[in-house]
Amino acid sequence: MADAGGPVLALTTGEPAGIGPELAVMLAADAAPPARVVVVGDPALLAERAAMLGRKLELVTLAPGDPIPAPRQGLLPVWPVALRAPSHPGVLDVANAGYVLETLDAAVAACHAGHAVGMVTAPLHKGVILDAGHVGFSGHTEYLRDRCGVDEVVMLLATDSALHARTPEWRGGGALRVALATTHLALREVSDAITGPRLARVLRILHADLSRWFGVSAPRIAVCGLNPHAGEGGHLGREELDVIIPVLEALRAEGMALDGPLPADTLFTPRHLDGVDAVLAMYHDQGLPVLKYAGFGRAANITLGLPLVRTSVDHGTALDLAGRGLADPGSLEVAVRLAADMARRGGLA
Numbered sequence: 001m002a003d004a005g006g007p008v009l010a011l012t013t014g015e016p017a018g019i020g021p022e023l024a025v026m027l028a029a030d031a032a033p034p035a036r037v038v039v040v041g042d043p044a045l046l047a048e049r050a051a052m053l054g055r056k057l058e059l060v061t062l063a064p065g066d067p068i069p070a071p072r073q074g075l076l077p078v079w080p081v082a083l084r085a086p087s088h089p090g091v092l093d094v095a096n097a098g099y100v101l102e103t104l105d106a107a108v109a110a111c112h113a114g115h116a117v118g119m120v121t122a123p124l125h126k127g128v129i130l131d132a133g134h135v136g137f138s139g140h141t142e143y144l145r146d147r148c149g150v151d152e153v154v155m156l157l158a159t160d161s162a163l164h165a166r167t168p169e170w171r172g173g174g175a176l177r178v179a180l181a182t183t184h185l186a187l188r189e190v191s192d193a194i195t196g197p198r199l200a201r202v203l204r205i206l207h208a209d210l211s212r213w214f215g216v217s218a219p220r221i222a223v224c225g226l227n228p229h230a231g232e233g234g235h236l237g238r239e240e241l242d243v244i245i246p247v248l249e250a251l252r253a254e255g256m257a258l259d260g261p262l263p264a265d266t267l268f269t270p271r272h273l274d275g276v277d278a279v280l281a282m283y284h285d286q287g288l289p290v291l292k293y294a295g296f297g298r299a300a301n302i303t304l305g306l307p308l309v310r311t312s313v314d315h316g317t318a319l320d321l322a323g324r325g326l327a328d329p330g331s332l333e334v335a336v337r338l339a340a341d342m343a344r345r346g347g348l349a
């Protein structure tokens with residue numbers, strides 16, 4: 001939605017028993033939100049969490065398509081979705097899995113209808129959605145891929161200072177962008193999932209979207225090996241020789257600037273990161289611990305390959321903190337700012 005008030009972003013509450021609802025409350029109660037945000041969720045839940053945290057908040061219930069007011073401290077527009085059952089902080093209830101998914105569907109529908117340019121998601125709990133019987137659910141990333149009807153998406157996490165910089169530089173806690181070749185998979189399934197065609201699709205999306213959403217015109221990407229020492233010439237695994245190297249060679253021949261495959265234990269050091277715009281890790285816990293060490297609480301998660309902007313926080317539902325006002329809202333603020341910037345840079349606003 002392109003108009004003078006700035007891009008409209010739909011913010012889903014995520015798991016109602018987690019910290020998502022109170023982060024949405026903090027976003028609007030503690031300062032003017034950094035963009036025009038409308039929360040997709042249960043207004044009574046938000047009012048209850050605001051009261052629990054002692055925050056003053058005016059909740060304005062609207063329908064998709066209604067004008068969204070300019071951001072102002074203390075004001076939170078809401079597109080209502082009703083909880084299926086009362087929700088208590090820290091206590092998961094399978095009954096509310098349908099609520100969580102309905103908020104995502106509503107946000108996607110609003111983007112498709114042009115009522116929002118993108119969505120920002122507060123964390124959901126994958127386990128409770130699976131326990132509720134949504135077989136195969138593995139996260140927002142894959143759910144949004146299917147809802148948007150695309151074949152492949154890429155999860156990218158970026159620390160705050162990497163969101164704008166042309167070239168992230170490592171300063172032991174500095175700027176970093178890390179994308180994943182595989183996402184929510186059991187470790188024993190990772191190797192089989194790293195096929196040549198998949199790796200090529202992931203690299204093409206990463207390359208194109210670094211340019212589209214981040215303004216990096218000729219991205220340089222450093223690629224991790226899968227095995228220790230990138231396979232040690234085939235002695236510690238053959239995925240590098242059989243799959244990764246042939247894909248990198250083919251894409252280099254098309255003009256992509258790709259380093260690697262490099263041993264993942266030393267890739268994340270200043271010499272190898274110098275001049276690199278993003279790192280591609282082969283699996284979740286190869287890349288994300290480094291990213292979170294560098295910038296937990298001031299990083300965001302971005303889904304590349306979608307026809308809409310989607311950002312999210314760098315953390316989960318933190319059930320241990322829910323309802324206590326102890327959660328750090330930093331990552332949500334980064335995710336909202338980034339989504340607005342991406343929409344502008346990508347020509348959506």
Ligand SMILES: NC(=O)C1=CN([C@@H]2O[C@H](COP(=O)(O)OP(=O)(O)OC[C@H]3O[C@@H](n4cnc5c(N)ncnc54)[C@H](O)[C@@H]3O)[C@@H](O)[C@H]2O)C=CC1
Pocket residue numbers: 014019121122123124125126127140301312313314315316317318319320321326327328329
């Ligand atoms: N974007 C999303 O929807 C995400 C969802 N998850 C889901 O969240 C659930 C819990 O996952 P965990 O691995 O326990 O990760 P978690 O991020 O919820 O918690 C890990 C640790 O970080 C702390 N923490 C998390 N967010 C914080 C914040 N904003 N401020 C201060 N401390 C914070 C927690 O208290 C806990 O000690 C799982 O179901 C997971 O799948 C995890 C990551 C992202």
Ligand SMILES: NCC(=O)COP(=O)(O)O
Pocket residue numbers: 124138139140141142288301312
């Ligand atoms: N570790 C990132 C994560 O679990 C977030 O996944 P998603 O719900 O954004 O797909």
